[in-house]
Amino acid sequence: MLNNVLSRKPEDNFIAEMRTMEPAYLQHDDPIQRSGFGGGPGRWEAERRPLTGGIHRAGSFLDVGCANGWLGACVKDWCGEAGLSIEPYGVDIGAEIVIEARRRLSEAWAADAWRWEPPRQFTFVYSLLDLAPPDLTADWLDRLALWVEPGGRLIVGSYGSVSHGVTPDDVSAALVSAGLAVVGEAAGGAGPVTRFAWAQL
Numbered sequence: 211m212l213n214n215v216l217s218r219k220p221e222d223n224f225i226a227e228m229r230t231m232e233p234a235y236l237q238h239d240d241p242i243q244r245s246g247f248g249g250g251p252g253r254w255e256a257e258r259r260p261l262t263g264g265i266h267r268a269g270s271f272l273d274v275g276c277a278n279g280w281l282g283a284c285v286k287d288w289c290g291e292a293g294l295s296i297e298p299y300g301v302d303i304g305a306e307i308v309i310e311a312r313r314r315l316s317e318a319w320a321a322d323a324w325r326w327e328p329p330r331q332f333t334f335v336y337s338l339l340d341l342a343p344p345d346l347t348a349d350w351l352d353r354l355a356l357w358v359e360p361g362g363r364l365i366v367g368s369y370g371s372v373s374h375g376v377t378p379d380d381v382s383a384a385l386v387s388a389g390l391a392v393v394g395e396a397a398g399g400a401g402p403v404t405r406f407a408w409a410q411l
Contacts, residue, residue: 269333
């Protein structure tokens with residue numbers, strides 16, 4: 211087991227807001243929409259697939275904030291097309307949606323990732339900047355880095371919104387500010403709509 215006890219964690223209202231996402235996802239039938247994305251399959255691939263640029267070898271992939279596991283399953287398929295065998299895992303705060311994720315992933319856990327203790331490390335750990343309040347971004351990235359096995363990579367993303375005119379955050383700058391060594395970055399969609407960067411651990 212990993213010891214991930216940190217002194218700084220989000221306020222309860224931030225965690226409560228994270229929990230409100232699950233009912234919104236579950237009201238849809240389409241697996242992409244149940245993953246929190248409403249732009250359709252073409253944009254889904256264009257805006258999410260670039261994160262696989264950070265996956266340079268076979269191994270395990272943990273999606274932190276996995277929702278229904280659709281992204282992890284897609285990452286497995288996309289990497290498989292490149293000849294890389296990926297074993298996808300996930301963790302999400304939504305207990306009901308994680309049941310669905312378990313059907314797609316090797317394993318998925320229902321937990322608050324700020325207080326979760328992973329059973330192992332992973333070759334690749336993926337998550338989003340906005341799963342932390344802005345003042346705790348470095349703490350969040352430090353926490354995620356603990357879950358990456360030696361020689362693996364922490365991959366971080368930021369999603370903008372076409373419909374709301376929101377641009378993605380500068381992920382590379384956030385990683386550098388947290389003292390992590392950025393070894394690559396990518397962007398997806400027209401604009402771009404998504405940004406990704408990865409650090410070697």
